[in-house]
Amino acid sequence: MGEAIHLSHLERVRLIHAARKALDNARFIDFPIIMGTGAGSTRETIELGNEAAAAGADYAIVIASGYFAGALTRSALKAFFVEVAQKNPIPVMIYNFPGASGGIDLDSDLIVELAAECPNICGVKLTCGNVGKLTRIAEAVSDPAWAAKYPRKDPQSKFIVLGGFTDFLVPSTFVNGHGAITGLANVAPHTIVKVHQLSEASRKDLSFLPDAQHLQGVIARADYTIAKTSIAGTKHLLEKLYGYGGLPRKPLAPLDPAAAEAIWEHTHTQELVKLERQLSGKTV
Numbered sequence: 267m268g269e270a271i272h273l274s275h276l277e278r279v280r281l282i283h284a285a286r287k288a289l290d291n292a293r294f295i296d297f298p299i300i301m302g303t304g305a306g307s308t309r310e311t312i313e314l315g316n317e318a319a320a321a322g323a324d325y326a327i328v329i330a331s332g333y334f335a336g337a338l339t340r341s342a343l344k345a346f347f348v349e350v351a352q353k354n355p356i357p358v359m360i361y362n363f364p365g366a367s368g369g370i371d372l373d374s375d376l377i378v379e380l381a382a383e384c385p386n387i388c389g390v391k392l393t394c395g396n397v398g399k400l401t402r403i404a405e406a407v408s409d410p411a412w413a414a415k416y417p418r419k420d421p422q423s424k425f426i427v428l429g430g431f432t433d434f435l436v437p438s439t440f441v442n443g444h445g446a447i448t449g450l451a452n453v454a455p456h457t458i459v460k461v462h463q464l465s466e467a468s469r470k471d472l473s474f475l476p477d478a479q480h481l482q483g484v485i486a487r488a489d490y491t492i493a494k495t496s497i498a499g500t501k502h503l504l505e506k507l508y509g510y511g512g513l514p515r516k517p518l519a520p521l522d523p524a525a526a527e528a529i530w531e532h533t534h535t536q537e538l539v540k541l542e543r544q545l546s547g548k549t550v
């Protein structure tokens with residue numbers, strides 16, 4: 267739920283070990299673990315990447331530090347991601363999230379440059395919500411000539427372009443986007459998987475598109491409404507629906523009782539919950 271920044275090094279390692287053990291025991295042997303390893307300095311970011319790899323993580327997702335955001339020029343940001351990618355034992359995903367990095371917002375040109383110059387950068391997550399940026403990046407990297415000229419370190423892989431919200435999954439699919447990494451998927455996994463499947467099917471058969479658009483509307487409204495309550499709101503909904511979630515780590519504060527009840531009772535939340543229960547086959 268976006269709280270990697272609040273974890274100690276040891277906690278991150280323990281989480282990766284626990285996740286890998288649980289996945290392997292459930293026979294999800296090939297299910298990848300993506301670990302947030304962004305930190306305040308380049309050195310610590312690289313250190314966290316090495317620790318994550320040793321613990322069993324498959325990918326590192328890296329956000330630029332916003333502490334000195336005003337002093338980080340374009341060249342400094344590029345140098346940061348280049349060095350992190352070169353010195354990381356596992357593939358690195360760029361995490362572009364202005365709201366969590368002091369307003370740093372990597373543009374599409376820089377992201378495509380990094381993709382071309384750094385074969386160990388495997389993709390980007392765009393929590394800037396900029397559909398135009400996603401379109402430009404996806405168009406560039408999906409060109410077969412580009413992919414042939416700039417292969418990944420793993421030649422079987424491709425550079426993937428992901429959203430950070432689920433409110434534009436359908437349009438991103440039609441411009442060669444690859445999906446999303448999103449907190450809302452914790453709340454409604456069946457619904458979000460379904461809209462992704464319908465979106466992909468719609469590219470070959472437009473008869474699937476109306477259903478995809480309907481689900482996208484439900485998801486987009488819920489994503490917009492629930493996101494206003496941030497991590498605390500999503501954790502509250504997880505607790506309400508599934509019995510886990512708990513409180514956010516300080517200094518983030520939990521929702522007060524009135525706000526918690528309001529987000530649960532909100533029409534957009536209840537519409538999503540109803541759909542999720544239908545698709546999951548669970549009535550409670």
